[in-house]
Amino acid sequence: MATGRSYKLNAGISIPALGLGTWQSPDAEVYTAVLTALEVGYKHIDSAFCYGNEQPVGKAIADSPVAREDIFLTTKLWSTYHSRVAEALDLSLKNLGTDYVDLYLMHWPVPMNPAGNHPMFPTRADGSRDLVAEADWDFVKTWAEMQKLLGTGKVKAIGVCNFSIHNLEILLKAPTTTVVPAVNQCEMHPYLPQFKLFEYCAAKGIHMTAYSPLGSTSAPLQDEAVVQKVAEANGKSAAQVLISWGIQRGASVIPKSVTPSRIEANFQDFVVADADMAALDAISKTTTKRVVSPAWGVKIFHDE
Template structure:
């Protein structure tokens, strides 16, 4: 399938974010380069990295070597909370490592102290105004922490990236983000998933896919962005192969219930 066929979610400022991305946490050096190249070759067009991952240079090199036009890619990186006061220098360093003029999304990786969070959020917005990033957001923020940013600046994060899986399904939190116009993005989709759960296994067998593919497809059915990670080419390809089937509303509800 072509990148245009991949489902996306609309962010602020007419930015569209692919619902399926490739995560790079804990991938470093040649492993990071090889995994990102494999993901791009398979068809991923959304790559998630972070300053604290220490792999932005490898991600950037893989993107360049892939030959894929930058305009076809969605690249996310993140600001560590200990870089309060160094936001502009950090994003400029990230762009230099990645070898790009801008990123599509820049996130505050973890909430710093409350006062610092507001200062940092204003610097994130300034970076967007300077065209260093197309959208800005947060990661691991509670709804209350997000509301503090909105109340202080009138600007909601475009994205909140949090740990998410069927076992962690929280309809209230999903609704709270949606009501504020914030796209929810889930990481570590398999870490808290029991892929031998009878519900997942039965639904997977119904569709002729794996339980892992069902978990990823479930995210898409909720329009939640998901960023699975792997260093194995076969697994990378399998995780991308989730566009040929869909879950029924009844199946989605069954999987939702795993978070009860």
């Protein structure tokens, strides 16, 4: 099923429904993971400057027999580069060894000090994150700079990550915003189904990509009784159930794995029965959990 499902973005291009996530994947492992995924049939690879592994991701793409134009490649603008968008993109393109990415995302709606005590995670004396004052720079200004990239041929679409309805409203209402984000990539799984955000984005023509679609080791979603029941009834794994649930809702999903057998198994999505979809939707009525919630020092997730 995965090879046959994709979604049309408002930028006019299509994003494959299933991709390989590469967060927290060490260099040697991510190289093999990307090669394996492309061999299995994946056409969607998700990366980010902040992950620190763009180079092996790009090398795997280059070493794969799959043509670059047949791969949907995403990378992300890191928070210390909000006022240096063009520079950041060029750094990522150099790392990836490609002259364009299909999708370029603002990783977080939080600009950090570009000249702080660390190039990626600058901190203040008290240990808190060294953020740029909103009066000096904000994500609306960042987006205005990202919009300029569309005329360079270096990106096919631009979008955001970790944007709440609150922040999307600010962005969309800004007079400098002339392009609606093609994608909002957010944490999304049955513990955090993001019903309101999903509905809002759909109404605005913004596609949602789900990261951490399987939960994580700190959120044992695959052991949930409902997930296990659906898996057993369909002869599928818990991961296949969760991936299929996300895709069937209309999201693209990017499960991360460096294990070849899991990468292959994750590519085997299926059609989930309506009753099972409803049961999976209902998990959040009794259990809710957000896995990724960095201590930014400012409110990010306004919708909870």
